[in-house]
Amino acid sequence: MPIAASTARHRGTWTGGAIAAASLLVVASLPLQAAPQKPPLQGTSWQLVGIQSMDDAQGLRRPRDASRYTLSLQADARAVLQLDCNRATGSWRVEPSADPGNGGFRFGPLASTKVLCPAPSLGEPLARQLPFVRGYLLRDGRLNLSLLADGGILIWEPRAGAGPSYSNRPDPALEAAILAAFPDLRRTPGSAAGGMGRISYLYGRTDLDGDGRQDVLIYLMGSYVCGTGGCTLQVYRQEATGYRLITSFPTSWLPVIVPAAGRNRWRDLWRLQSGGGAPDTWVREAFDGRGYRSKERLPAAGGPPAGTAVLSGDPSLADGAPLVPRP
Numbered sequence: 001m002p003i004a005a006s007t008a009r010h011r012g013t014w015t016g017g018a019i020a021a022a023s024l025l026v027v028a029s030l031p032l033q034a035a036p037q038k039p040p041l042q043g044t045s046w047q048l049v050g051i052q053s054m055d056d057a058q059g060l061r062r063p064r065d066a067s068r069y070t071l072s073l074q075a076d077a078r079a080v081l082q083l084d085c086n087r088a089t090g091s092w093r094v095e096p097s098a099d100p101g102n103g104g105f106r107f108g109p110l111a112s113t114k115v116l117c118p119a120p121s122l123g124e125p126l127a128r129q130l131p132f133v134r135g136y137l138l139r140d141g142r143l144n145l146s147l148l149a150d151g152g153i154l155i156w157e158p159r160a161g162a163g164p165s166y167s168n169r170p171d172p173a174l175e176a177a178i179l180a181a182f183p184d185l186r187r188t189p190g191s192a193a194g195g196m197g198r199i200s201y202l203y204g205r206t207d208l209d210g211d212g213r214q215d216v217l218i219y220l221m222g223s224y225v226c227g228t229g230g231c232t233l234q235v236y237r238q239e240a241t242g243y244r245l246i247t248s249f250p251t252s253w254l255p256v257i258v259p260a261a262g263r264n265r266w267r268d269l270w271r272l273q274s275g276g277g278a279p280d281t282w283v284r285e286a287f288d289g290r291g292y293r294s295k296e297r298l299p300a301a302g303g304p305p306a307g308t309a310v311l312s313g314d315p316s317l318a319d320g321a322p323l324v325p326r327p
Contacts, residue, residue, distance in 0.1 A: 040100045041136065045314075046071045046143055046156035051122060051129070053152050060155075063122050071156060072314040079107060080314040081130075084123030085301035087253075087280060088112035094136065105136040105145060115279040117301060129154065165255070165312040166202040166219070170321040174203060174216060177236055177243035178323065185224075185323060197223045200320025204310035206258055208287075209266050213238040215246075217256055217269075217310050221317045227251050229275025233311075235292060247285070247292040251275060255312035257305055268295075270305045 048069035050062040063069050063084075072080040079092040088110045095104030107130050117123045132148040145154040178201065179186055185199060199222035205214040220232040229251035236243040253272040260267075266287035274280040280300030285292040298305070 040094050040096050040103065040138075041073050041105075041143070043075050044073050044143075045159045046073075047159045048122070048126070049142065049155040049157050051125065051152060052155055054150050061122060061125075064120060066157075067159075069122060069126065070159060074314065074316045074319075076316040076318045078316050079110070081110070081112075083112065083127050084121045085115045085117040085280065085299075086113045086123055086127070087274060088127065088130075101138040103136060105133055107131060107133055113274055113278075113280060115301065126154070165309050166204050166315065168200075168202045168315075168319060168321045171203070173242060174201070174218065174236070175323060177245065178218065178220070178234070181234075181245040181248075198317065199225060199323045200317050201323050202311070202315055202320045204256070206267075206308070206310050208235070208258070209237065216243060219252075219254065219256075219311055219315070219320075220323070221315065221320050222323075227275070229253075229273065233271060235269070246287075249285075249292075253280075254314070255304070255309040257307040258310050259305065259307035270307060272300060274300070 047066045048063050048071075049066065050060040052060050068082060068084050070082040073092055074080065077091050077093060079088075079090050081088040089112075090110035091108030093106055093108070097103040110127075110130060112127060129147055129152065132151055133145045133154065134148050135146040137144040137146065141158065143156040145156070147153065199220060201218055201220050203216050203218045205216055207213060208215040215238050216236045218234040218236060220226075220234065222231075225232040227250070230253040231251065233249040233252040233256065235246040235248075237246050249271065251273070253274060255272065257270040258267055259270070268287075269285040269292060270282050271285060272280060273283050282298040282300055282305055283294050284296035284298075284305075286295040287293075
């Protein structure tokens with residue numbers, strides 16, 4: 001150890017036993033450090049029970065459909081909210097007290113779409129109150145977010161079946177296909193050619209063309225592959241020699257829904273699109289023989305289309321597998 005070696009230079013040669021004893025004394029003198037604890041609420045997902053007013057005349061206002069009002073507190077301090085027919089994203093932080101079941105809580109600036117949701121809706125009043133949240137309390141399995149100056153309480157409960165649908169297990173074959181289709185992604189951060197920054201990916205598998213092989217939907221995340229309208233969604237067909245890129249959508253949100261097989265050999269895709277002030281929209285993509293093309297658009301306010309969510313959740317960059325350039 002460095003301390004023992006330094007002492008030996010001043011006092012002559014030590015025996016192995018003396019060095020070992022000194023090492024133990026040095027280690028024993030070091031202060032013990034507790035293992036880092038996961039911050040309260042990190043990685044949790046909730047849906048709205050109601051808005052509790054301190055005015056008895058108003059009482060508790062409940063949403064007609066709680067699943068349309070959700071809150072995801074992600075591990076990278078990003079907050080993702082569904083406010084009826086609008087979507088908001090921003091940051092969040094806690095200031096836990098000695099009891100991790102309560103403490104301070106604040107949202108950072110939240111960017112939101114501005115769709116006029118059909119009445120009755122709690123989307124607008126909820127959006128107005130979020131900046132005034134100042135504390136949290138976990139009680140009876142519910143999350144209570146208290147507002148400034150006793151302005152009320154936002155009551156949430158855990159989302160049933162809110163687990164994401166995707167895989168983030170590194171897959172060298174998929175990484176090779178991604179990098180072959182997009183060679184620019186091979187440039188490492190800080191390289192002379194100009195790095196792309198950190199990029200990660202997650203994916204879901206399903207048979208899109210009915211040939212018995214599992215094709216792949218890939219979602220790329222990172223500053224280079226994401227924008228205000230979402231991140232890059234890619235469709236790869238599994239073939240005997242590997243994976244072949246079919247279509248790449250520059251900006252999409254999750255989920256991606258695949259309907260049951262129809263008359264055509266290739267199954268359609270429904271993906272969520274928004275940004276630039278436009279309302280959230282479900283876009284139906286149909287295969288035209290060479291790739292997927294947009295065929296139909298439906299307002300997201302009407303709910304998700306029927307089908308299986310092959311990719312779903314509110315993943316962050318940290319949730320994906322790192323895209324490691326390979327030679």
